[in-house]
Amino acid sequence: MRVLGVAIRAEPRVFALSVIASGVYAAMTVGTAQVLGWATEEVMLPAFRSGDTTAGALAAAAVAIMAVALFKALGVAGRRFFAGLMQYRMQARYRRAVTRQYLRLPLAWHHRHPTGQLLSNANADVEAAWAPIAPLPMAVGVVFMLVIAAVSIVLTDVTVAIVGFLVFPAIALLNVLYQRRLAPVATRAQQLRAEVSEVAHESFEGGLVVKTLGRERSETERFAAAADALRDANIAVGRVRGLFDPVLEALPNLGVLAVLLVGSARLDAGAMTAGDLVHVAYLFTLLAWPIRALGWVLAEVPRSVVGWRRVRGVLDAGGSLPYGEDGLDGGGGKAAALEVREVRFAYETAGERGEDLQEGGHGEDGGDREGADGGRAPAPTVLHDVSFATEPGRTVAVVGPTGSGKSTLTSLLVRLVDPADGSVLLDGVDARDVRRGGIAATAALVPQQTFLFDDDVRGNVTLGLDVPDERVWEALRLAQADGFVAALPGGLDTRVGERGATLSGGQRQRLALARALVRRPRLLVLDDATSSVDPQVEARILQGIRDAQESGEGGATVVVVAYRKATIALADEVVYMEHGRVIDRGSHAELLDRSEGYRNLVNAYERAEAEQEALDAEAEAQAQAGGAGAGTDERPGGEEGEEVEALR
Structure with a gap:
């Protein structure tokens, strides 16, 4: 919710427009059920009973259905347009923010982080962080739709409403289980994306070494191992989603069947009309698909949280070089006087590859200074009182x-x-x-x-x-x-x-x-x-x-x-x-x-x-x-x- 809150605060107007459009869609979805129930009771059943109908009745039903469909289409178009606009704006904003941070951070910070990881932070992690934005307005609209639908169903028949509403606790429980299963495998998959990018970047950077020393096969095997690990992680994510999606889709349909069974009994008992039953049953049928929008948001949430944490790890990184206010004559002037006064320097060390990668040297002074156990090693002093x-x-x-x-x-x-x-x-x-x-x-x-x-x-x-x-x-x-x-x-x-x-x-x-x-x-x-x-x-x-x-x-x-x-x-x-x-x-x-x-x-x-x-x-x-x-x-x-x- 905090991640989504960042996006909403950043783009309040676009989000509001997308939610309004989604609300129109939600209202028209419920309106469709109302119109069909009215048409069944006032146009279709009288026509069956009398064997005849009037052009005015058919025209009224057609106009009502087409009007609802038109507003529903406008709601869909507005929701998708503004949701996509919000998502791509957030991705662009944070790609720029990450890139600006890369430029601000000193070279010492870059020494500790592989280039492949930095590319993944600016691309895959940013995309993952804002992936839930596209289905978010629809999910908000679905909540609005559920409120309208719940009121409409309760006003129609309380008994049928209670039976139909049993599906919602089941969906909530399913989502909780899904999040607990998916979060760790999604985290692993997101980490492996960065590792694959890192291996590929190293291989391309070292292309001359790979070719001259005949290491094509070993580099191919190294990349294949990383790619296979990512494949397995993505398959694990797919397995969890493969179990979740069918069950999520089945639950609303089971609710529709229960409503039809109970509603038929209520109809036989004279407690409700055929139009009421069509209204309620069709409303549950319509709700079955939009409820999946909640699942889409929830499906993207684990990757989003992981991507956001990795992006924030860059944006919150310290160590930027402070600047003063003194000026120097720019280029083109006289040569500068240089003095180096008792300079001592030691490369920083780090304890974890990726986030706190051991800082290596560069040029002739480089080398891997990481401890044998991957932990924090003593920082060697490179320059002494120069x-x-x-x-x-x-x-x-x-x-x-x-x-x-x-x-x-x-x-x-x-x-x-x-x-x-x-x-x-x-x-x-x-x-x-x-x-x-x-x-x-x-x-x-x-x-x-x-x-x-x-x-x-x-x-x-x-x-x-x-x-x-x-x-x-x-x-x-x-x-x-x-x-x-x-x-x-x-x-x-x-x-x-x-x-x-x-x-x-x-x-x-x-x-x-x-x-x-x-x-x-x-x-x-x-x-x-x-x-x-x-x-x-x-x-x-x-x-x-x-x-x-x-x-x-x-x-x-x-x-x-x-x-x-x-x-x-x-x-x-x-x-x-x-x-x-x-x-x-x-x-x-x-x-x-x-x-x-x-x-x-x-x-x-x-x-x-x-x-x-x-x-x-x-x-x-x-x-x-x-x-x-x-x-x-x-x-x-x-x-x-x-x-x-x-x-x-």
Whole structure:
């Protein structure tokens, strides 16, 4: 009732109109019985007795029946229209509410919840929550109809009314039993819908891994197991409903039979007329079908309650990032001053997959931190008292082995998450004190994993930003992407396919970089964002950003997570990290001279790059020999970089 109350309060006028239309239908249903009883007593029986009737009597009966039928049809049409309007409005309203909440919630919350579950919350759960809205007005009309019918039957014959009314306690008892049987299996089915969506989404997301490692059969079996479990749960729901529906339909018919038996005896005794019996019996016959509307509402209630709870779980979720009132100069201004002050960060943990899923890391710092028993595990600290500062317009390279906290640091710099202790300051302003949208207008992150939408090049670069094509081409030039974009059949209007499937890994990375540069950020954070680009092209990109800063055309403070020695050497300063701590800072040459760990790491990367370049050269030679030449600035294998990652 609380769930239905939410809908009624949200759409009071539409609900009122649907109930009024349902009330008209209910009144005309009872009116049909009244008209038929009158026609039987005043037109049909006299005609049988005399063997003749008049045109006026037939016309009066026909007009009465047609008038009732017309108003009944209008009631049906109005009820269905307004009930459907109310249902779809509620579904649309809560889909938007869930989506807005997804956008408000911080990345840390999303880490704990599988994407498949979030899709299920926004679609299947919202639909289930408001499924009872469509039959609700009719059910309300049925209640109105039952009141009218009860009064009419009692006024006609009390004895027959008592016999007929025995069916209603039986229906009430049946509904109570039905709810108790259906609620747990409906809950299970709704949960399994989310799990099937989750498995499917993971398989599609990991399509490249599935194909390259030959895991099609295992993924098919995994999905089949989830789908079979959902099938079994839905069959269990169907079994319960299959038992309930026939009995619910039979009870009113049994009531009609009882009324006919008792009414016939009363007719023989002269206690009631034939017209009264037809009136009462037909009224019970009409009530048999509308009573099912109550069953339809009750049948949807368990799924509705489950869906509502899951939707409310999203809408009531906490952890949204608070914002202040301080402003920052937007993009296009001078580069920002950056300071990281004694930052400590630990990923949250969770105890239950789905609702409180263990929060895993992302990028290089990821991993499953859930305890072996699925319970709440101690939260590992990823960053420990990290501090450094840089002047506007400088380039800082963050270097460290896998798991040292570099990707987590990049998320903190653009405030995807907040530190547990310490602060990140832009132009001396704590990021937590900046008003909503201020960080996004000032800083841009190009992450490790490149994502392109199934849109044209222009749409993927601007993402809805209203900028002229000249500015788009400027960003493409800085990202060293103007050459291949100009060579595409439609230029900026060329569609890149789902996730940029028609482009190479390096091309996708450069479009993602152009997406950040077109906003002219004052702080540009690159999380190993050029790993699939040739080193010479990468050097031109970083040099282009530096030249833009020096020429006054708009520049940025650049923080780059780097592995290549050539990239690191371009930085003004290097921050070397191990195990979430800043071990040393200085120029590349200074760290090579005084830090053994840094020297060993960078040299290991350089050896890995040399071996990878040799493999690339061999693959390119083979491709050219086969007449299928690849671009000279791309890595075969695209953005994955499996060999380099393995060597790292």
